[in-house]
Amino acid sequence: MNEFQRRQVKNRVIVVVLVVMLGVYLFPIYWMFSTATKTKLDAFSLPPKWVWRPQAENFRNVFYVGGGGALGKVKGVEVKPKPSAFLRQLGNSIVVSFVSTILATFLGALSGYVFSRMKVRGKDDLLFVVLSSRMLPPVVIAIPLVMMYRALGLFDTRFGLIIMYTVFNLAFAVWMMRSFVDDIPIEYEEAALVDGYSRFQAFFKFIFPEMRVGMVATAIFSLIMTWNEFTFSLLLTGEKARTAVPSIAHSLGTAGVNWGHIAAGSFLMVIPVVVFTFLLGGNLIRGFTFGAIKE
Amino acid sequence: MIGIRNTWANRVSDRGMLYLFLLPTFILLLFLVIFPLIWSLYLSFCEYSANTANPPVFVGIRNFAFIFQQREVWDRFIVTGKFVAMAVVVEFFLGFFIAMLLNREFYGKGILTTLFILPMMFSPAVIGKFFRFMMDTNWGILNYILGKLFGIPKIAWTTSYEYALPSIVVADVWLWTPFIVLLSLAGLSSVPKYLYEAADVDRASGWFKFRYITLPYVAPILLLAVLFRTMDAFRFFDLVYVITEGGPGYSTQIVPFYIYKLAFSYWHTGRSCALAYILLIIIIALSNIYITYLNRLRRT
Numbered sequence: 001m002n003e004f005q006r007r008q009v010k011n012r013v014i015v016v017v018l019v020v021m022l023g024v025y026l027f028p029i030y031w032m033f034s035t036a037t038k039t040k041l042d043a044f045s046l047p048p049k050w051v052w053r054p055q056a057e058n059f060r061n062v063f064y065v066g067g068g069g070a071l072g073k074v075k076g077v078e079v080k081p082k083p084s085a086f087l088r089q090l091g092n093s094i095v096v097s098f099v100s101t102i103l104a105t106f107l108g109a110l111s112g113y114v115f116s117r118m119k120v121r122g123k124d125d126l127l128f129v130v131l132s133s134r135m136l137p138p139v140v141i142a143i144p145l146v147m148m149y150r151a152l153g154l155f156d157t158r159f160g161l162i163i164m165y166t167v168f169n170l171a172f173a174v175w176m177m178r179s180f181v182d183d184i185p186i187e188y189e190e191a192a193l194v195d196g197y198s199r200f201q202a203f204f205k206f207i208f209p210e211m212r213v214g215m216v217a218t219a220i221f222s223l224i225m226t227w228n229e230f231t232f233s234l235l236l237t238g239e240k241a242r243t244a245v246p247s248i249a250h251s252l253g254t255a256g257v258n259w260g261h262i263a264a265g266s267f268l269m270v271i272p273v274v275v276f277t278f279l280l281g282g283n284l285i286r287g288f289t290f291g292a293i294k295e
Numbered sequence: 296m297i298g299i300r301n302t303w304a305n306r307v308s309d310r311g312m313l314y315l316f317l318l319p320t321f322i323l324l325l326f327l328v329i330f331p332l333i334w335s336l337y338l339s340f341c342e343y344s345a346n347t348a349n350p351p352v353f354v355g356i357r358n359f360a361f362i363f364q365q366r367e368v369w370d371r372f373i374v375t376g377k378f379v380a381m382a383v384v385v386e387f388f389l390g391f392f393i394a395m396l397l398n399r400e401f402y403g404k405g406i407l408t409t410l411f412i413l414p415m416m417f418s419p420a421v422i423g424k425f426f427r428f429m430m431d432t433n434w435g436i437l438n439y440i441l442g443k444l445f446g447i448p449k450i451a452w453t454t455s456y457e458y459a460l461p462s463i464v465v466a467d468v469w470l471w472t473p474f475i476v477l478l479s480l481a482g483l484s485s486v487p488k489y490l491y492e493a494a495d496v497d498r499a500s501g502w503f504k505f506r507y508i509t510l511p512y513v514a515p516i517l518l519l520a521v522l523f524r525t526m527d528a529f530r531f532f533d534l535v536y537v538i539t540e541g542g543p544g545y546s547t548q549i550v551p552f553y554i555y556k557l558a559f560s561y562w563h564t565g566r567s568c569a570l571a572y573i574l575l576i577i578i579i580a581l582s583n584i585y586i587t588y589l590n591r592l593r594r595t
Contacts, residue, residue, distance in 0.1 A: 015401050044434050057384045133328040135582040137530040139551050140571040143558045144331040164465035167327045200307035228418030230533045249420040266421045277416045285481045292589040
């Protein structure tokens with residue numbers, strides 16, 4: 001075997017090792033799926049059932065109260081399933097994540113452009129203020145926020161949660177968008193300015209469309225982060241506006257836990273994240289370093 | 296050309312545009328971050344409980360003095376330190392190892408890498424909750440597998456003094472090792488190939504190549520990763536909340552969780568704000584280093 005072949009073989013062995021490691025690593029996700037699709041009895045049986053008939057009952061029961069057997073006619077009375085609290089919470093998650101993501105991405109694109117291209121007095125300090133709003137522990141501002149929200153009637157409203165998440169994502173969006181604008185050749189605007197457009201027009205006509213890719217990446221990131229957020233939702237909402245994540249963590253967590261439900265709910269929360277992560281592709285590293293490292 | 300000039304959009308000056316673009320961002324920050332911060336600074340100098348009708352009473356630095364005298368506050372910092380140390384060390388070595396393995400050309404590299412990175416995108420609260428299920432003493436799958444493969448007797452993961460903190464570390468490692476993988480990969484791919492080729496010509500050892508070529512290129516990014524993870528551990532408490540709820544006793548109460556308890560279970564609002572401010576100063580110091588570092592990376 002020559003040097004080249006030896007390297008080939010070594011590479012192949014390492015890839016096999018990697019695949020095995022990945023299998024072990026992602027086992028919890030597999031187990032989540034299997035618990036979600038097993039009956040209550042099977043979910044707890046040890047040794048575990050490696051072969052089982054998948055059933056959707058847990059998923060149905062997550063969405064509808066009065067499902068599980070009591071459907072149809074019971075003693076001559078029609079039993080209709082009622083939407084569960086989780087369904088409403090999932091709806092809250094969707095509304096809150098999408099609205100706050102759109103707001104944060106748009107405002108972040110505007111500020112990101114200014115920070116990338118224009119002279120701003122105290123730019124570094126302003127950028128630091130923006131980023132530190134993201135770095136601070138949520139619990140630090142949560143204490144006065146809860147009082148403020150109660151006083152203003154924002155407590156337990158979707159609107160209150162939306163503006164909080166907008167701020168939470170804004171810091172990230174500003175830094176991210178700044179790095180994307182840095183990548184757009186400055187000649188685009190220069191040409192437009194020479195043509196007699198104002199900077200404002202040039203921005204919307206020529207630069208903003210160029211920022212598309214960056215905005216999509218930023219938006220996906222904010223979506224995932226809002227979708228997963230726990231602390232603010234836990235502290236700033238009650239019954240009405242609570243999102244799905246803290247409700248999985250919280251309401252189902254007492255004695256007599258139905259783990260099949262939790263697994264089903266968790267699995268539903270995890271699926272969109274998987275899709276989004278694949279959509280992000282090469283922008284992952286950039287997002288996690290606030291635009292500092294590009295791939 | 297006339298048409299371009301006569302619209303309202305063309306009369307927006309550069310300065311006007313700057314304010315128009317920055318104001319919404321900074322108004323939101325002022326309203327939802329800076330104002331609450333000032334308020335909580337004020338509250339940290341007050342004797343106050345948010346669940347009573349009594350207004351805050353100014354007491355000077357008494358809250359801070361109290362915190363520094365309390366043995367239990369120091370204990371919480373020690374727990375936090377232990378947690379950060381254990382989690383970051385394991386994540387660091389495991390993550391860097393996986394990245395070293397991934398750092399080669401092969402078919403399906405993209406998908407494999409993304410799959411390895413997935414866990415860090417999941418919600419810690421959701422994952423933590425499920426880990427609690429898997430780590431149950433009697434019917435958890437973890438104890439079953441450990442018992443079958445290695446004959447380890449059942450461990451009371453989340454409910455015993457010795458294992459409660461390690462169980463949070465396990466979940467944290469699962470969630471955040473991918474972060475180290477991601478950053479290490481970025482670092483590894485920034486090493487110019489010709490350096491290795493030159494080293495091969497000189498018949499350098501693998502260790503030499505690692506120590507004098509790979510490491511210097513990867514080190515700055517790894518430092519960044521460690522800094523980021525440390526800051527994170529001072530900020531969030533989702534995992535603790537769902538896995539052990541701070542127990543048993545106080546054995547897993549990291550500082551942010553303790554602040555949460557102070558504020559929303561014991562209703563010592565003033566005192567919790569004081570402790571929150573101490574935490575904030577630590578975080579600002581750390582993030583200052585972090586941002587300086589980020590900016591240096593951006594320039595190179």
